[in-house]
Amino acid sequence: MAEKFTKSMARNIYYGGSFFFLLLLLGLSVDTVRQLPKREHREALTEHVIAGKGLWETNNCIGCHSLMGEGAYYAPELANVFDRRGAGNEAAFKSYLRGWVNAQPLAIPERRKMPQFNLTDAEIDDLADFLIWTSRIDDNNWPPNVEG
Amino acid sequence: MKYESQRIAKPYFVFAMMLFAGQILFGLLMGLQYINGDVGFPYIPFNAARMVHTNLLIVWMLFGFMGASYFLVPEEAETELYSPLLAKITFWVFVVAGVATILGYLLVPYAELARITKNELFPTMGREFLEQPTITKIGIVLVCLSFVFNIGMTILRGRKTVINMVLITGLIGLAVFYLFSFYNPDSLTLDKYFWWFVVHLWVEGVWELILGALLAFVLIKVTGVDREHIEKWLYVIIAMALISGLIGMGHHYFWVGPPKYWLWMGSFFSALEPVPFFMMVVFAFKMVKERRREHNNKIATTWAKGTAVMAFLGAGVWGFLHTLAPVNYYTHGSQLTAAHGHLAFFGAYAMVVMCMISYSMPVMNGRPQGNSVQAQKVERIGFWLMCIGMLGITFALTAAGIWQVALQRIPEAGKALSFMATQEVLKPFYIARLGFGLIFTAGVAAYFASFVVANKNGKQYPDANATLAE
Ligand code: HEM
Numbered sequence A: 001m002a003e004k005f006t007k008s009m010a011r012n013i014y015y016g017g018s019f020f021f022l023l024l025l026l027g028l029s030v031d032t033v034r035q036l037p038k039r040e041h042r043e044a045l046t047e048h049v050i051a052g053k054g055l056w057e058t059n060n061c062i063g064c065h066s067l068m069g070e071g072a073y074y075a076p077e078l079a080n081v082f083d084r085r086g087a088g089n090e091a092a093f094k095s096y097l098r099g100w101v102n103a104q105p106l107a108i109p110e111r112r113k114m115p116q117f118n119l120t121d122a123e124i125d126d127l128a129d130f131l132i133w134t135s136r137i138d139d140n141n142w143p144p145n146v147e148g
Numbered sequence B: 001m002k003y004e005s006q007r008i009a010k011p012y013f014v015f016a017m018m019l020f021a022g023q024i025l026f027g028l029l030m031g032l033q034y035i036n037g038d039v040g041f042p043y044i045p046f047n048a049a050r051m052v053h054t055n056l057l058i059v060w061m062l063f064g065f066m067g068a069s070y071f072l073v074p075e076e077a078e079t080e081l082y083s084p085l086l087a088k089i090t091f092w093v094f095v096v097a098g099v100a101t102i103l104g105y106l107l108v109p110y111a112e113l114a115r116i117t118k119n120e121l122f123p124t125m126g127r128e129f130l131e132q133p134t135i136t137k138i139g140i141v142l143v144c145l146s147f148v149f150n151i152g153m154t155i156l157r158g159r160k161t162v163i164n165m166v167l168i169t170g171l172i173g174l175a176v177f178y179l180f181s182f183y184n185p186d187s188l189t190l191d192k193y194f195w196w197f198v199v200h201l202w203v204e205g206v207w208e209l210i211l212g213a214l215l216a217f218v219l220i221k222v223t224g225v226d227r228e229h230i231e232k233w234l235y236v237i238i239a240m241a242l243i244s245g246l247i248g249m250g251h252h253y254f255w256v257g258p259p260k261y262w263l264w265m266g267s268f269f270s271a272l273e274p275v276p277f278f279m280m281v282v283f284a285f286k287m288v289k290e291r292r293r294e295h296n297n298k299i300a301t302t303w304a305k306g307t308a309v310m311a312f313l314g315a316g317v318w319g320f321l322h323t324l325a326p327v328n329y330y331t332h333g334s335q336l337t338a339a340h341g342h343l344a345f346f347g348a349y350a351m352v353v354m355c356m357i358s359y360s361m362p363v364m365n366g367r368p369q370g371n372s373v374q375a376q377k378v379e380r381i382g383f384w385l386m387c388i389g390m391l392g393i394t395f396a397l398t399a400a401g402i403w404q405v406a407l408q409r410i411p412e413a414g415k416a417l418s419f420m421a422t423q424e425v426l427k428p429f430y431i432a433r434l435g436f437g438l439i440f441t442a443g444v445a446a447y448f449a450s451f452v453v454a455n456k457n458g459k460q461y462p463d464a465n466a467t468l469a470e
């Protein structure tokens, strides 16, 4: 670095730059928080969806699966599992999910195992509602195809 | 060692290394589970192993940063630590909270742990990296508060060097952004948006300040280069880190709900994020080249250069690889993400902690000019095996990620392979990853062995300063 560039200039860039971009981040965050209700369809965020999110969390589903591409990469993406397995039919998806969750763990040797969580049918339906709601969030068209 | 109270760093480092060993053990377990899903099931399902692996990582980073600060701050401030007793109490509180939480992950199903810890009263559990029960989170906040207070009071009492000020800014930021882990709204998109305020603003924000400060400290010590010069570099590096990293957070907002403008904002600013990491490389090599003294702790210098290089590769190069929205559209949440996560975390934060340990442990053990030549040799073997092992893991996962994208994401629906079928095809890469994981583990073992060797022939390296330090 040229000698003309002094330590106090460097310090000013640090203070000025971080202050400016912190403010910009705050502004963008306010705008994003304002836009999210529409993009996620908050009007459809029912008690069941909320209960489903709670179950998603307390059973640590994110420890194996990804949801909107975030989480673990051991098991399939689930933000679009409704599109993949439900084919647009909520009732069909719910009965599929009950069957799937209750059948775990599958007795296929060496296959990656999903634990048995001992959930009630009502709980599985809540999880289904949560996943259906999630599949409808405007996520700029991710993932590229239905396989997630 | 100039101040007696710096010695409090030692238990922090020792415990950090024990957690590191645990982290690697569970990494190997998951490496096996990726190949054979029956391993450990149902006793330690993959999700439990993963929580233990990543939470041990985070907690040992925190122990490492704390130990590093307790060593560094009094020396920079030229005064004893404000309260060594508080630092000791904090240590034990953190140990108990940490061990209890990890045991909780392992001994009961997660849902049971949530029940026991009354998660329903204040639900914060069940989100990646933030799996800790709410009560543990509160404990972590208290530990951080006590730590930042102790460090802050020490700085207030003493010399306010640039390194100290940058470090404390990073540490306060760490504590403040962790508070977002208590915000768990019903809305998934809000939840995800602010989840990154912990994760991204840590590793691509305030932790870079900590990284820069620790690196600068070690470089001053081993090279004797003029402080003014080093401080100027430090300011430029952290300025670039925050200028690029704050809005660079947008690279996590592409596909999780936030508006479209993040696509180009996140791409543009995060594309600048490698700059501070590149500057760290130039900085480290330039300082070593312009050194004013020959320090006998050669391996500490190696760690300092190695940290800069590996952090640049992991965060800079592997981060850039998938940070532009059109690329990330295909790679998001693939094995490529895991490749980057590993090399970045190891290269930047695991290595900077080991760099501090490598410099400060010999000092605390009464060997200010470093360990014996034999011990340094063993440590060097550890250094290289870990670096090679981690690069191998990264290449294996990168290949897996690219292949995964090619099979599962690029073909149109109908032609694309399902997730599970793709994973089956990727098995050879996972076997390679496990092999490199074993090399990495051998590196950790050699690194630990170097401490034993150092203690055994500690007296073989007499030098003029040794008597001064004791
Ligand atoms: C023997 C060495 C290691 C092995 C075999 C290993 C294996 C794994 C596996 C299988 C995962 C889970 C990936 C998934 O979700 O599907 C993981 C996650 C992770 N590991 Fe390791 N690991 C090792 C060492 C390390 C080290 C040394 C670090 C950092 C210093 C590290 C940091 C991480 C991080 C940050 C994640 C989460 C990644 C993400 O969310 O993208 N690991 N590891």
Ligand code: HEM
Binding pocket: A069, A070, A071, B128, B203, B204, B251, B252, B270, B271, B273, B274, B311, B314, B315, B316, B318, B319, B320, B322, B323, B324, B328, B331, B332, B333, B334, B337, B340, B341, B342, B344, B345, B348, B349
């Ligand atoms: C030392 C600094 C860094 C560390 C420790 C780090 C670590 C990580 C980890 C663990 C993840 C996975 C998070 C998850 O589980 O969802 C991640 C994701 C990501 N990182 Fe970094 N990172 C660092 C710096 C960077 C930089 C400088 C860039 C850009 C140039 C970058 C770009 C990304 C991107 C684009 C993702 C999202 C990947 C995806 O879409 O799946 N990272 N990082």
